Amino acid sequence: MRIDPWSSAQFQDYARLRDEFGIEPFEPLVAKLPHPARIFRRGVVFGHRGFQRVLDAIEHNEHFSVMTGFVPSGPMHIGHKMVIDQVNYFTSLGADAYIGVADIEALGARHISTNRADEIALEHYITNYIALGLDAKKCQIYFQSKRKPVMDLAYVSAHETNWNEMRAIYGFEDSTNMCKVFSPIVQVADILHPQLERYGGPKPVVVPVGVDQDPHIRLTRGIAFAQRYYNVMVAKDGRPGVFVKADHSIEELLNEAENVARGMGFKKLKKIPAYKALYLDDAKPDDLPKLDEKLIPIEVKYGGYGFIPPASTYHRFMTGLTGEKMSSSKPETAIYLTDTPKDAEKKVRSSKTGGAVSVEEQRKTGGKPEACSVYELFVYHFIDSDEELAEIYNKCTGGKMLCGECKQFAASLVGKFLEDFAHKREEAKKRIDEFVRYD
Ligand code: TRP
Numbered sequence: 001m002r003i004d005p006w007s008s009a010q011f012q013d014y015a016r017l018r019d020e021f022g023i024e025p026f027e028p029l030v031a032k033l034p035h036p037a038r039i040f041r042r043g044v045v046f047g048h049r050g051f052q053r054v055l056d057a058i059e060h061n062e063h064f065s066v067m068t069g070f071v072p073s074g075p076m077h078i079g080h081k082m083v084i085d086q087v088n089y090f091t092s093l094g095a096d097a098y099i100g101v102a103d104i105e106a107l108g109a110r111h112i113s114t115n116r117a118d119e120i121a122l123e124h125y126i127t128n129y130i131a132l133g134l135d136a137k138k139c140q141i142y143f144q145s146k147r148k149p150v151m152d153l154a155y156v157s158a159h160e161t162n163w164n165e166m167r168a169i170y171g172f173e174d175s176t177n178m179c180k181v182f183s184p185i186v187q188v189a190d191i192l193h194p195q196l197e198r199y200g201g202p203k204p205v206v207v208p209v210g211v212d213q214d215p216h217i218r219l220t221r222g223i224a225f226a227q228r229y230y231n232v233m234v235a236k237d238g239r240p241g242v243f244v245k246a247d248h249s250i251e252e253l254l255n256e257a258e259n260v261a262r263g264m265g266f267k268k269l270k271k272i273p274a275y276k277a278l279y280l281d282d283a284k285p286d287d288l289p290k291l292d293e294k295l296i297p298i299e300v301k302y303g304g305y306g307f308i309p310p311a312s313t314y315h316r317f318m319t320g321l322t323g324e325k326m327s328s329s330k331p332e333t334a335i336y337l338t339d340t341p342k343d344a345e346k347k348v349r350s351s352k353t354g355g356a357v358s359v360e361e362q363r364k365t366g367g368k369p370e371a372c373s374v375y376e377l378f379v380y381h382f383i384d385s386d387e388e389l390a391e392i393y394n395k396c397t398g399g400k401m402l403c404g405e406c407k408q409f410a411a412s413l414v415g416k417f418l419e420d421f422a423h424k425r426e427e428a429k430k431r432i433d434e435f436v437r438y439d
């Protein structure tokens with residue numbers, strides 16, 4: 001099985017997907033988040049890679065960033081809001097935020113010129129994003145094609161992968177245009193660039209995305225590791241050690257690592273410059289991640305990047321109002337952020353529910369909120385109180401509430417949200433310059 005980030009396939013079985021690709025379940029971490037936002041509490045964010053490192057940063061008040069991006073094409077629907085909900089949550093905890101307009105990907109994968117993509121971004125996406133509550137003090141929005149450090153990092157990152165790997169991950173064909181082939185590498189650079197010195201240097205970064213983006217995350221974590229000067233690990237012969245991968249300053253790097261290891265209390269050290277190795281015979285595997293991070297500043301001092309592997313969170317996609325996938329190109333499936341309240345209310349009233357075939361039947365057996373696109377609206381976006389949500393759930397399954405009444409309630413919430421959002425958009429349009437950076 002292969003995940004294609006450019007297809008519009010709907011994922012069904014998230015648990016299977018998680019197991020197949022080695023994505024970690026998010027659920028055990030929820031209780032460790034301070035005031036978890038509703039999409040965390042409710043299992044909408046179902047998986048992650050490397051998020052423990054971000055949790056550690058949150059716990060120790062250490063600086064971290066949240067990074068995401070979007071391809072400006074087609075109208076935005078409320079499903080797209082989930083990423084911004086997460087950005088806002090992490091900035092509320094102190095993170096700074098980077099949002100990349102993927103205008104190179106727009107060209108490669110959607111044949112939209114970078115200029116046109118930037119226009120679409122400014123007119124629609126950026127306005128919506130700001131209206132969704134981004135914090136101007138913490139958040140910068142930039143364009144892939146215009147941010148030189150990103151493009152530079154993309155070129156050198158390209159050195160750490162090859163055609164064979166790219167084809168295996170993405171299924172590229174002989175006829176695939178090279179801009180599309182290169183666009184995942186630009187995304188790698190998007191994700192890694194907050195760790196460049198000019199953006200504050202190495203730090204934990206979390207990337208909230210849909211699971212369709214996981215191939216890019218895997219590629220990024222691989223390339224981040226490949227660019228490290230140090231590799232701290234248990235060697236094949238079972239001996240833990242620090243191994244230098246850089247092709248310069250090898251003795252210095254080993255000496256510096258030796259100092260750090262001594263400082264951590266390791267005594268049985270054996271340095272073998274010819275193997276570019278410092279063996280740590282009294283270290284335990286659990287000690288290694290800590291040592292690894294202590295080596296990062298040294299790596300930077302000698303001209304390396306010292307990237308901390310970026311973390312990701314994966315959220316479920318919303319079911320469309322018709323029961324199929326919520327899709328920008330099918331108006332009846334989606335609530336667009338720019339729908340009029342009236343249009344949206346109409347869509348909600350004619351949406352697919354988990355109701356029974358008849359009123360009598362539903363009074364007897366109750367409805368199925370798990371299979372209901374209206375209930376999903378409550379869960380993902382429109383009801384913040386867990387008690388209130390539980391009440392709706394119980395009334396539904398107990399046959400105490402019928403779908404007509406329930407839809408009416410959902411429609412009014414959606415209508416109110418959109419009415420309010422239209423005002424927020426007008427305000428947001430005046431504030432674009434506070435967020436957008438052209439370099
Ligand atoms: N590929 C992403 C999408 O299709 C957009 C994107 C570009 C992105 N750069 C990114 C997402 C960096 C997360 C992080 O939506």
Ligand code: SF4
Pocket residue numbers: 353354355367368369372373374375396397401402403404406407
């Ligand atoms: Fe869905 Fe509400 Fe009907 Fe239950 S009562 S199936 S939650 S619309």
